[in-house]
Amino acid sequence: MPRSSDKPALTSNASPTVATIIVIFAIIDGQLQVLLVHRSAEPQQGMWALPGGRWDGSTGLEAAAEAKLVEETGARDLYLEQLFTSSNLDATQPSLAVAYFALVDSKLVRLRTSEEWPPAWHRVDALEPLAFDNNEVIAQAVERVRAKLEYTNIAYGLLPEQFTLRELQSAYEAIEGATLDRRNFRKRMLSTGIIEATGEQRREGAHRPAHLYRFTSRQPVFL
Amino acid sequence: MPRSSDKPALTSNASPTVATIIVIFAIIDGQLQVLLVHRSAEPQQGMWALPGGRWDGSTGLEAAAEAKLVEETGARDLYLEQLFTSSNLDATQPSLAVAYFALVDSKLVRLRTSEEWPPAWHRVDALEPLAFDNNEVIAQAVERVRAKLEYTNIAYGLLPEQFTLRELQSAYEAIEGATLDRRNFRKRMLSTGIIEATGEQRREGAHRPAHLYRFTSRQPVFL
């Protein structure tokens, strides 16, 4: 889908640089957190920033974002969705950033630890000022995830194959930033049909064991 | 927001070309229609396509899209929103297309007519095969507009400053592709508070005059 004009292209003064950046979410310690890297080079050296990198055009955009995601998390087959594209005018040359967001199961993630400042999880509700307009990008991503939680099954990206209803509810509560009623939550989840019981249970601790559930589909589904 | 990686950029093999394309919607003859241009040059010469053009980097992306919109419609201050960005792998060089959609009041539009094949409105529910993946882009735009109609005031983009409830309802019906109950529609619109009576009426034809309404806000508002 290149140009679709009926007119010849304008002469470009400088070739734009294109970057992909990713907002990677996980639920950690019952909190919605985002993965940030430490900038070791100018500009904005020393600040925390979203992972990303220059797009070299050798693959599709989404494939490039996915590669970056795998590089940072070691995990595959995660939920990945495009957010938006922004252009930057104050740079010396035209540049674009295509932002994505991803949902990962924190238990599957293995972060790089070799560097002096390794990537780290940060709570979205208490972020320091980040490089570029990354705070704004994250805010938009959070908004999108919150909205989609209501009418899609995207929570599957945050949870393992099997999970208890309590774990699912905790994920919802972390993202919505509110506590939910256990009975109503259960009714809602089961009535929409996005999850189903596996028949198995999990015993842990001095209390009644919890039934395990799975998502009926691990593809994006609208309700 | 250029690169936000902690690593040096990869060497790019070719500079990507970036294009903006716009899905321009209007309600015409009670139908949701989209503005298409005729491709006079290869590739895809002779096919209908979405208006767009190469981004030269001299302005922001959205400003470029807006300029194209003004060029095609002659109208200003319209609703414009980014849809998504797609990359094209089969082109000889890397390319990106950033798609936008716009809502315009058909009465304000003055199309160019000088060319042999001037731009023309086409019904979205009966589109022929278009250039590139434009059919898919339009389908996504329609879906987005339908969804946003439910929980935002974006319909203001399609209507003049003042309008009757019947006109507003017709716009909703054209987009949703369904007929609505007059009484329920009125209650819903007024209870959400997105519109208000102007106090004026409009007489036309041998029947009771209709009250006129306006949107309480002509900025994007979520309900």
Place this chain on the structure above:
DNA sequence: TCAAAAGTGTTCTATCTACACCCATGT
């Protein structure tokens, strides 16, 4: 037997849906 989390139903409220008649005007 106690502590700790899992599991379960009912009532109330608000919202949405369906539906039919009178009103103001121009011809």
Place this chain on the structure above:
DNA sequence: ACATGGGTGTAGATAGAACACTTTTGA
């Protein structure tokens, strides 16, 4: 007076919100 579209209210159904006690287990 009649044809045309504008304007209005109510009753039933549905969905969401509030709310407390019993069950199962390990220690």
